[in-house]
Amino acid sequence: MRIVCPFCGERELGEFTYLGDAKPRRPAADAGEEAVYDYVYLRDNIAGPMSEHWYHGGGCRAWLKVTRNTLTHEISAVVPAAGAGAAKVDA
Amino acid sequence: MAEFSWDIRSPLDRTLVTGPYGARGEAGLSLTEIRNFDLVQAMARRGKAAEMAAAAKARFGVAAPETPKAVGNADATLIWSGPDQFFVLSKGGRHGIEALASVFAGSASLSDQSHARALISVSGQRVRAMLAKLSSIDLHPDVFAVGSAAATSMDHTSVTLWRGGDRGGQAVFNLLVFSTFAESLWHTILDSAAEYGVTIGHSEELA
Amino acid sequence: MKYSIFSLARAALSGHKNWQRTWRDASPKDRYDVVIIGGGGHGLATAWFLASEFGIRNVAVLEKGWIGSGNAGRNTTIIRSNYGLPGNTGFYELSMKLWERMEQDLNYNSMVSQRGVINLYHSDAQRDAYARRGNTMRINGIDAELLDLAAVRKMMPFLNFDNARFPVQGGLLQRRGGTARHDAVVWGYAHAASALGVDIIQNCEVTGFTRDTNGKVTGVDTSRGRIGAGKVGMAVAGFSSRVAAMAGLRLPIESHVLQAFVSEAIKPLLPNVMTFGAGHFYVSQSDKGGLVFGGDIDGYNSYAQRGNLPVMEDVCEGGMALIPMIGRVRLLRQWGGIMDMSMDGTPIIDKSPVEGLYLNAGWCYGGFKATPGSGLVFAHLIARDEAHKEAARFRLDRFQRGAMIDEKGQGAQPNLH
Ligand SMILES: Cc1cc2nc3c(=O)[nH]c(=O)nc-3n(C[C@H](O)[C@H](O)[C@H](O)COP(=O)(O)OP(=O)(O)OC[C@H]3O[C@@H](n4cnc5c(N)ncnc54)[C@H](O)[C@@H]3O)c2cc1C
Numbered sequence: 033m034r035i036v037c038p039f040c041g042e043r044e045l046g047e048f049t050y051l052g053d054a055k056p057r058r059p060a061a062d063a064g065e066e067a068v069y070d071y072v073y074l075r076d077n078i079a080g081p082m083s084e085h086w087y088h089g090g091g092c093r094a095w096l097k098v099t100r101n102t103l104t105h106e107i108s109a110v111v112p113a114a115g116a117g118a119a120k121v122d123a
Numbered sequence: 124m125a126e127f128s129w130d131i132r133s134p135l136d137r138t139l140v141t142g143p144y145g146a147r148g149e150a151g152l153s154l155t156e157i158r159n160f161d162l163v164q165a166m167a168r169r170g171k172a173a174e175m176a177a178a179a180k181a182r183f184g185v186a187a188p189e190t191p192k193a194v195g196n197a198d199a200t201l202i203w204s205g206p207d208q209f210f211v212l213s214k215g216g217r218h219g220i221e222a223l224a225s226v227f228a229g230s231a232s233l234s235d236q237s238h239a240r241a242l243i244s245v246s247g248q249r250v251r252a253m254l255a256k257l258s259s260i261d262l263h264p265d266v267f268a269v270g271s272a273a274a275t276s277m278d279h280t281s282v283t284l285w286r287g288g289d290r291g292g293q294a295v296f297n298l299l300v301f302s303t304f305a306e307s308l309w310h311t312i313l314d315s316a317a318e319y320g321v322t323i324g325h326s327e328e329l330a
Numbered sequence: 331m332k333y334s335i336f337s338l339a340r341a342a343l344s345g346h347k348n349w350q351r352t353w354r355d356a357s358p359k360d361r362y363d364v365v366i367i368g369g370g371g372h373g374l375a376t377a378w379f380l381a382s383e384f385g386i387r388n389v390a391v392l393e394k395g396w397i398g399s400g401n402a403g404r405n406t407t408i409i410r411s412n413y414g415l416p417g418n419t420g421f422y423e424l425s426m427k428l429w430e431r432m433e434q435d436l437n438y439n440s441m442v443s444q445r446g447v448i449n450l451y452h453s454d455a456q457r458d459a460y461a462r463r464g465n466t467m468r469i470n471g472i473d474a475e476l477l478d479l480a481a482v483r484k485m486m487p488f489l490n491f492d493n494a495r496f497p498v499q500g501g502l503l504q505r506r507g508g509t510a511r512h513d514a515v516v517w518g519y520a521h522a523a524s525a526l527g528v529d530i531i532q533n534c535e536v537t538g539f540t541r542d543t544n545g546k547v548t549g550v551d552t553s554r555g556r557i558g559a560g561k562v563g564m565a566v567a568g569f570s571s572r573v574a575a576m577a578g579l580r581l582p583i584e585s586h587v588l589q590a591f592v593s594e595a596i597k598p599l600l601p602n603v604m605t606f607g608a609g610h611f612y613v614s615q616s617d618k619g620g621l622v623f624g625g626d627i628d629g630y631n632s633y634a635q636r637g638n639l640p641v642m643e644d645v646c647e648g649g650m651a652l653i654p655m656i657g658r659v660r661l662l663r664q665w666g667g668i669m670d671m672s673m674d675g676t677p678i679i680d681k682s683p684v685e686g687l688y689l690n691a692g693w694c695y696g697g698f699k700a701t702p703g704s705g706l707v708f709a710h711l712i713a714r715d716e717a718h719k720e721a722a723r724f725r726l727d728r729f730q731r732g733a734m735i736d737e738k739g740q741g742a743q744p745n746l747h
């Protein structure tokens with residue numbers, strides 16, 4: 033697996049760290065326990081294309097949003113995650 | 124109150140032994156630590172990348188790199204280090220953090236990295252063969268020309284790598300590494316270089 | 331058939347041409363009292379315990395591929411009960427005791443080898459943590475010994491003692507730990523369960539659940555047709571989220587890839603199972619002589635049953651740091667399996683919120699050692715509708731109640747467990 037960082041170009045996997053599914057959103061402060069439980073503990077655990085967060089810590093230190101097929105490891109898209117590069121993406 | 128006096132020395136001070144190393148005969152490469160430099164990292168404030176670029180242009184006469192490149196004028200090199208951020212490498216305080224503070228006021232956050240990094244310069248006939256053992260980046264001249272840069276890792280260690288101007292017809296590669304990792308990377312480089320023969324030295328001159 | 335010295339002699343006299351199949355490859359019937367999804371170690375062990383301990387023999391095990399094609403046949407075969415937290419300590423020791431009698435119970439040679447498991451420590455803090463774990467084990471009646479440097483040196487003189495970045499200081503040894511032959515465990519349970527009337531049905535993928543009007547599970551849809559069931563238990567390891575989703579459930583689980591490696595065969599070298607305490611590397615030597623080793627999970631979600639190079643590099647670096655001479659040994663094979671990583675690193679054995687569906691999941695990279703224990707407690711849960719006392723803490727709702735069993739103390743980030 034190699035990831036094409038939108039800032040650095042194609043790099044080996046060892047330069048990246050994985051966070052996980054990019055879908056869960058932190059619930060509002062008053063959302064209640066059920067929503068927090070869902071956010072912290074439950075996962076779709078998708079078998080197929082999944083949008084996920086990776087960190088290019090061994091490179092430009094940008095957070096990336098990678099679309100990757102968990103069945104084949106095929107990567108179809110890589111874009112900066114919100115906030116990566118102060119000017120480029122809306123936080 | 125006790126008076127402290129700081130003894131400033133290179134992070135490679137204890138490790139670096141000048142002279143030949145590894146295979147005998149004509150050295151395949153030279154390994155030089157550059158000491159006593161000023162290094163400032165500039166990172167654009169939110170939404171201020173264009174302003175930061177304009178400030179850099181006004182100060183240095185060249186646009187700060189927006190892609191992995193190293194550019195420069197006679198007395199400073201600007202090296203890309205990530206989206207909307209770059210290093211200013213210079214000597215003698217002219218572009219040190221104090222001098223740059225007013226230049227980037229409002230557009231970028233600055234941090235002084237002068238003593239936080241070691242700067243290692245490698246060149247010579249076998250330099251690409253040696254680096255190929257440490258780096259997964261394609262350093263072929265067609266792809267990684269003079270002025271190319273990369274934020275990458277060698278031996279699990281984050282480095283900023285860029286190709287300086289050729290010296291004596293040979294490619295020169297510069298590496299910035301965190302001071303505390305410098306010894307470890309230095310040993311790895313020596314292991315990798317030994318078979319080609321190395322001339323080790325240090326210098327105060329920026330390549 | 332029953333295996334013994336006499337059956338071996340008889341077969342030898344007839345030129346080994348009359349061996350019967352170890353177990354019966356069955357076709358599905360219309361209905362069973364209990365259907366178990368997943369023909370790995372856990373599914374087969376559950377079926378055997380249902381039949382042998384709880385008298386429920388009208389049981390089918392449905393396996394989408396062949397039995398043992400999942401993690402049961404891909405793991406590095408380490409068995410141990412050196413856990414430190416309430417819930418884990420008792421459960422894994424129950425399992426260890428079942429390993430010690432498995433071959434008699436099943437009438438099958440599963441090559442259980444109690445050669446010892448040693449966790450090496452490399453710092454004072456790590457020694458203290460291991461001492462604490464060892465004490466916890468001993469208080470709970472489990473064997474544990476804290477070895478100093480001299481004892482480790484005597485046991486394994488070939489480790490890198492003198493020139494290491496993280497010098498070995500000693501180790502925590504569980505002598506009753508060791509290895510078992512993973513395929514033989516699968517075949518042994520299949521053999522014994524089949525003999526008690528359990529149907530083992532291969533190439534039979536579960537594709538959905540049938541439910542009555544109250545939502546209770548009444549059976550499964552499979553690639554070999556619809557099969558009715560009084561109760562359904564799922565023991566599908568890395569596929570837990572996918573099968574649970576067929577019943578509308580989301581689980582506190584992520585699927586990750588773990589790799590294993592085998593070297594060419596060398597003369598007997600390693601006396602035990604050994605783990606490096608300053609990196610991700612553990613190793614044992616198989617009876618054929620190959621070094622069987624592994625390390626950390628790759629760290630990203632995966633259903634691909636294969637991993638990537640950074641972990642291979644990391645594992646080899648760990649190996650070289652600990653046993654420099656293995657640098658001369660060639661790697662023969664490498665593969666991956668899909669780990670059901672739970673949010674606290676501990677399994678879930680519980681009724682699901684859907685009536686009639688029972689969960690056995692979240693084994694992470696350590697479910698092989700749990701195989702007999704898991705079979706017993708899961709059979710208990712299915713048969714009696716109440717948790718076995720040694721599995722009472724493995725509840726699905728423990729995350730909601732704040733009763734996590736987080737042996738590593740990492741929090742809800744499964745790739746760090
Ligand atoms: C490389 C590696 C090393 C490991 N090392 C160790 C170790 O040293 N010690 C240890 O204790 N543990 C270890 N483990 C973990 C251990 O192997 C697993 O936790 C354990 O095997 C899981 O239980 P199981 O045997 O029932 O799983 P599996 O063998 O994976 O069984 C699940 C079965 O369910 C089947 N299935 C899935 N979906 C369906 C469906 N829809 N319909 C029908 N069938 C289905 C699968 O085909 C599979 O055969 C390791 C795992 C790996 C991959």
Ligand SMILES: [Zn+2]
Pocket residue numbers: 037038039040041088091092093094
């Ligand atoms: Zn990058």
